[in-house]
Amino acid sequence: MGDRCVADNSAPRQLSDRDKRALAGSARATPFDLYDRLFPDYRGGDVFTYSWDNRRLKEMLGRSGKARSVEQVLTLPLRSAPPTLAGTGPAADLVRRTLMPKLPHIIGQMTGAVSYKKAFFELVWRLDAGQVVFDEIAWRPPASCEAGFDPMTGRPSGFRQMIAHPAGVTVPAEGQGTIPGYVRIPANRAFIYTHGTHREPVLGTSDLDVAFWCWETVQKLLFLWFQYLEKQSLPNVIAYGNDPDEADENAATIAEMKAGGSIGLQRPPDPTAKVFDILEASGAGADQFIAAVKYLDTMMVASVLAGFTELADNSTASRVGSYALSADQSEFFLSSRQAVADEMAHAINEHLIKPLVTYNFGADVPMPTVSIGPLSNRDTDRALDMLKAIVAAPQLNVPGSFVDELVKSTASYLGLDEQTVRTEIDKFAKERTAAPPPGVPPEAGHIGTAVRAATGMVQSGNGTASAPTPKPPTVRPPTAPGVSVSMPR
Secondary structure: HHHHHHHHHHOOOOOHHHHHHOOOOOOOOOOOOHHOOOOOEEOOOOEEEEOOOOHHHHHHHHHOHHHHHHHHHHHHHHOOOOEEEEEEOOHHHHHHHHHHOOHHHHHHHHOHHHHOOOEEEEEEEEEEOOOOEEEEEEEEOHEEEEEEEEEOOOEEEEEEEEOOOHHHHHHHOOOOOOOOOOOEEEEHHHHEOOOOOOOOOOOOOOOHHHHHHHHHHHHHHHHHHHHHHHHHHOOOOEEOOHHHHHHHHHHHHHHOHHHHHHHHHOOOOOOOOOOEEEEEOOOOOOOHHHHHHHHHHHHHHHOOOOHHHHHHHHHOOOOOOOOHHHHHEEEEEEEHHHHHHHHHHHHHHHHHHHHHHHHHHHOOOOOOOEEEEEOHHHHHHHHHHHHHHHHOEEEEOOHHHHHHHHHHHHHHHHHHHHHHHHHHHHHHHHHHHHHHOOOHHHHHHHHHHHHHHHHHHHHOOOOOOOOOOOOOOOOOOOOOOOOOOOOOO
């Protein structure tokens, strides 16, 4: 019956109760690829994964200036973006009080998954006035952690970490299904951020995969290049003699001479004859090494859409780049970083905020949500210009809800607390609509006070400034189906 229902999906129809029961069921397939089944370990009913390149990636970031700059370009927009919380009520207040102060630091540590595919955190809970809250969201080094999964469904089941002890004492096994030297962190005490879930939902991806390959290739080129330079600095010598044995003896004598040393050789009877000659090299081979290294460095940057960082090197001899080209490329790059920021915010909402709220208030309360960014300022600049035009306009003919959303969208860009701005707008709107003058609809008063409140906060530069006391607007005859309201100056 289940197979028949699947076949009928080509022609959707309303299902009977019997067909619905047949259609419902668990998953049959697995998210693991055929070669992903070669896991490091299967123990306690779970499989564990490990990224073998993590330690080499750490070495690359510690030795390569180009790789370090690429990593900084990828993570700085994410680390500098302010997280904002949307939501009201006791659940949002709990998140705002216990989680939000820690969140910027946690987001910075989560950006390590850009390089290492995953970021591991151990959730340490504590009791606070009858509620269970985060005492610590402790980062754990990805090179020593292995993510656990259900072998069939691929659902996360926490992780385990290999513990290092100063005295070299191995941690004993925690029980059946465990091995010595590891600590098992269950799912309700673990937070794992997986980077690149759009392409690899289980294992994750690293934005430095191409950069890592380029770096390894550059190391080989540098080894050959330095060997070449060594040969160039120590020229080859051709030794002569009256016969081959004498020539070999002269060559061995010259080879043993150290820098600043002296040797004795018999002068040939012929005054025009030479005892030795220097075999000069052209030195033209170095250009090929430099070109190969530059090509690989360019590939590092191009693989992460950060080509705007190379505009000065790729432009004219005066190292002057194109501002328009840089602006377009940087905007496209920030769009890709915004996608990562949204992915990180989703992980925080699902694995940090949702458990915190559910454990204390249940699953039926509205869930507050965190957003990161926006990273791009282009749309915010347009919204801010529009808000300035509305504030300066002598008449206002736009809906109040539009003004509210416009103010909220520019609040975080101006460094204002979005929740404070929202509260201030609602407060002034209630004050104005409580006693509207005769002939003025409440919506018009709501618009006027909202704009005045936003204007006061924008001009003061903080979210706690109060707007001027609202005054009754001058009523004018309507020239359109809406009401035109004169803004008080």
